[in-house]
Amino acid sequence: MSILIDKNSRLIVQGITGRDGGFHASKMKAYGTNVVGGTSPGKGGELAEGIPVFNTARDAVRETAADTSVIFVPAPFAKDAMMEAADAGIKLIVCITEGIPTLDVVEAYSYIRRKGANLIGPNCPGLISPGKSLVGIMPSMIFRKGSTGVISRSGTLTYEVVYNLTEKGMGQSTAVGVGGDPVVGLYYRELLEMFENDPETDSIALIGEIGGDAEERAAEYIRDHVTKPVAVFIAGQQAPPGKQMGHAGAIISSGSGTAAEKIAAFEAVGVPVAREPSQIPDLLKGRR
Amino acid sequence: MKIHEYQAKEMFAAYGLPVDRSIVCRSVEDAVKAYEQLDMQKVIVKAQVHTGGRGKAGGVKLANGEAELRRHAADILGMDIRGFIVDRILVGQAVNIDTEYYVSYVIDRSSKGIILMLSREGGMDIEEVARNTPAKIHKFAIDPSIGVPDYLAREAAFTLFDDIALVRKAAPVFQKLYKLFLANDASLAEINPLVISKEGEIMAIDAKMTFDDNALYRHPRIAALNEPTEEEKKEQNAKSKGFSFVHLGGEIGCMVNGAGLAMATMDMIKLYGGNPANFLDIGGSSNPTKVIEAMKLLLSDKNVKVVLINIFGGITRCDDVARGLLEAFRQIKTDTPIVIRLTGTNEKEGRTLLEGTHFHVAETMGEATEKAVRLSK
Numbered sequence: 074m075s076i077l078i079d080k081n082s083r084l085i086v087q088g089i090t091g092r093d094g095g096f097h098a099s100k101m102k103a104y105g106t107n108v109v110g111g112t113s114p115g116k117g118g119e120l121a122e123g124i125p126v127f128n129t130a131r132d133a134v135r136e137t138a139a140d141t142s143v144i145f146v147p148a149p150f151a152k153d154a155m156m157e158a159a160d161a162g163i164k165l166i167v168c169i170t171e172g173i174p175t176l177d178v179v180e181a182y183s184y185i186r187r188k189g190a191n192l193i194g195p196n197c198p199g200l201i202s203p204g205k206s207l208v209g210i211m212p213s214m215i216f217r218k219g220s221t222g223v224i225s226r227s228g229t230l231t232y233e234v235v236y237n238l239t240e241k242g243m244g245q246s247t248a249v250g251v252g253g254d255p256v257v258g259l260y261y262r263e264l265l266e267m268f269e270n271d272p273e274t275d276s277i278a279l280i281g282e283i284g285g286d287a288e289e290r291a292a293e294y295i296r297d298h299v300t301k302p303v304a305v306f307i308a309g310q311q312a313p314p315g316k317q318m319g320h321a322g323a324i325i326s327s328g329s330g331t332a333a334e335k336i337a338a339f340e341a342v343g344v345p346v347a348r349e350p351s352q353i354p355d356l357l358k359g360r361r
Numbered sequence: 362m363k364i365h366e367y368q369a370k371e372m373f374a375a376y377g378l379p380v381d382r383s384i385v386c387r388s389v390e391d392a393v394k395a396y397e398q399l400d401m402q403k404v405i406v407k408a409q410v411h412t413g414g415r416g417k418a419g420g421v422k423l424a425n426g427e428a429e430l431r432r433h434a435a436d437i438l439g440m441d442i443r444g445f446i447v448d449r450i451l452v453g454q455a456v457n458i459d460t461e462y463y464v465s466y467v468i469d470r471s472s473k474g475i476i477l478m479l480s481r482e483g484g485m486d487i488e489e490v491a492r493n494t495p496a497k498i499h500k501f502a503i504d505p506s507i508g509v510p511d512y513l514a515r516e517a518a519f520t521l522f523d524d525i526a527l528v529r530k531a532a533p534v535f536q537k538l539y540k541l542f543l544a545n546d547a548s549l550a551e552i553n554p555l556v557i558s559k560e561g562e563i564m565a566i567d568a569k570m571t572f573d574d575n576a577l578y579r580h581p582r583i584a585a586l587n588e589p590t591e592e593e594k595k596e597q598n599a600k601s602k603g604f605s606f607v608h609l610g611g612e613i614g615c616m617v618n619g620a621g622l623a624m625a626t627m628d629m630i631k632l633y634g635g636n637p638a639n640f641l642d643i644g645g646s647s648n649p650t651k652v653i654e655a656m657k658l659l660l661s662d663k664n665v666k667v668v669l670i671n672i673f674g675g676i677t678r679c680d681d682v683a684r685g686l687l688e689a690f691r692q693i694k695t696d697t698p699i700v701i702r703l704t705g706t707n708e709k710e711g712r713t714l715l716e717g718t719h720f721h722v723a724e725t726m727g728e729a730t731e732k733a734v735r736l737s738k
Binding site for chain 1: 468474617629704
């Protein structure tokens with residue numbers, strides 16, 4: 074298995090005629106993802122990277138039976154693209170775009186949920202089920218098929234951890250970058266539940282960072298519902314309060330959201346926390 | 362982005378929210394004129410600074426008469442409140458407060474929406490109330506498709522007031538504040554306190570608003586109110602070049618691709634006994650111009666004794682990154698030792714290209730950090 078995406082996922086790329094959209098569409102296709110189409114208003118009927126382009130998401134879904142979408146459109150138009158995908162019947166919407174106004178995400182998220190679809194991102198690297206499907210911008214060559222599930226708020230830090238896992242012979246079932254914005258779609262709780270229920274996943278690496286209290290709530294969820302071993306790394310122990318550390322969501326406000334609180338929350342429920350990203354494989358191996 | 366109380370009150374007034382009468386002043390003379398204009402015996406003088414805790418710092422004073430007003434205005438103007446020098450004060454009507462309340466709209470990460478927060482503990486530090494007596498805070502999740510209809514505004518008002526006459530006065534205040542929040546892409550709109558005066562009037566006597574930086578492109582009038590500190594200017598300048606930069610003050614300058622990895626790098630430096638000089642995320646490209654700009658930024662900090670470059674080559678391959686670095690360092694003259702750690706796609710090719718140069722090349726994050734810390738001592 075794997076979660077969210079596999080060999081059968083049928084993907085459209087919204088914004089396929091843009092620079093990033095085109096570049097990553099061809100990468101995803103080369104990896105073996107079923108990239109069945111793309112959208113770009115006014116360019117319907119053309120081909121981009123050998124992939125048919127449609128004017129609207131509705132046309133694309135009607136013609137290709139797509140169920141998954143990845144969004145590369147610029148921030149001012151991203152809300153519209155997310156809602157268009159949901160309205161067209163797409164079930165999993167992955168938004169890569171960075172810098173979208175938070176209230177746009179709030180509105181789009183509410184609409185997507187009402188349509189019964191799921192959102193990953195925005196401001197995320199997407200997800201990969203190694204050997205099956207890549208949806209997003211992750212560097213596929215560092216991943217190996219295996220049984221560790223990866224959940225992360227970050228991009229390159231995820232790659233760092235995955236690289237270490239792969240080096241130690243621990244492949245991945247699915248790796249998901251949930252996104253670095255204050256408001257994003259699927260998060261720790263939902264993904265932990267999916268990995269817990271996935272027979273191909275036998276352990277979980279969770280990579281968190283400062284800001285918000287999602288890690289604290291994830292720790293509670295693990296205590297009550299997760300039987301598979303989990304190991305954690307939290308970035309931002311040296312972050313000063315009130316400063317945004319690159320990601321819009323990575324900010325310590327009024328003394329809460331600190332790395333220390335998050336680490337304490339995981340340790341309190343018996344989940345080991347790595348001091349360095351490279352310790353994650355050993356922390357998981359010891360407990361599988 | 363933050364704005365001042367007086368600017369927030371101007372926005373409040375434009376949306377029909379009741380505020381006290383007040384005039385912003387930049388000098389004692391201005392304050393005296395404002396005092397005459399307000400035509401009241403008692404006025405309140407408040408420092409306008411982008412930080413909390415101004416009351417405790419002595420930045421808010423009641424003045425009874427012109428002589429006292431002059432004295433307070435002179436004291437507060439020029440005052441240093443947590444590193445912010447006061448250059449503006451707000452002189453306003455001294456309201457006869459009967460009761461005080463807390464009202465705000467904020468973005469709530471966990472419910473992924475806007476929430477309305479209310480409390481009868483007005484005028485207090487709301488975070489303290491939330492910590493000590495969470496039951497005294499009422500929260501309403503707002504469905505963006507319906508906003509704040511009359512019934513919801515009334516329901517919210519009933520958490521603060523027992524008197525239906527006050528409920529009827531307060532409900533429209535909550536609706537107008539929501540409109541203001543939504544229309545301007547705020548991340549916080551807070552009234553603390555919202556007061557009922559002895560005369561029975563409802564009024565916001567403080568106003569706080571912050572705005573979503575990602576949405577400023579569609580609010581040029583709000584963007585124009587930005588008053589960055591010196592440090593923020595440096596950060597914004599970095600941002601305009603495609604970096605995220607935060608100054609930290611240590612000796613080891615960091616240049617990393619990706620925010621999470623950049624944070625992890627700072628943490629590792631500390632773990633290995635060094636002190637990071639900064640957080641710097643250069644984003645995902647090997648563009649030599651970007652590296653040059655980033656190096657200039659790092660080397661402009663005189664405390665920096667060593668630079669640690671930590672790059673994970675994903676889509677951008679390590680050999681391309683190495684070529685970019687070599688190209689960049691042909692144009693930068695510096696004696697500062699540089700530690701480079703390259704990992705990911707084509708890492709061996711990348712490291713081979715850097716062999717025999719003056720760079721200290723490392724394979725793992727641990728090795729690179731250890732080298733950088735040693736060189737910084």
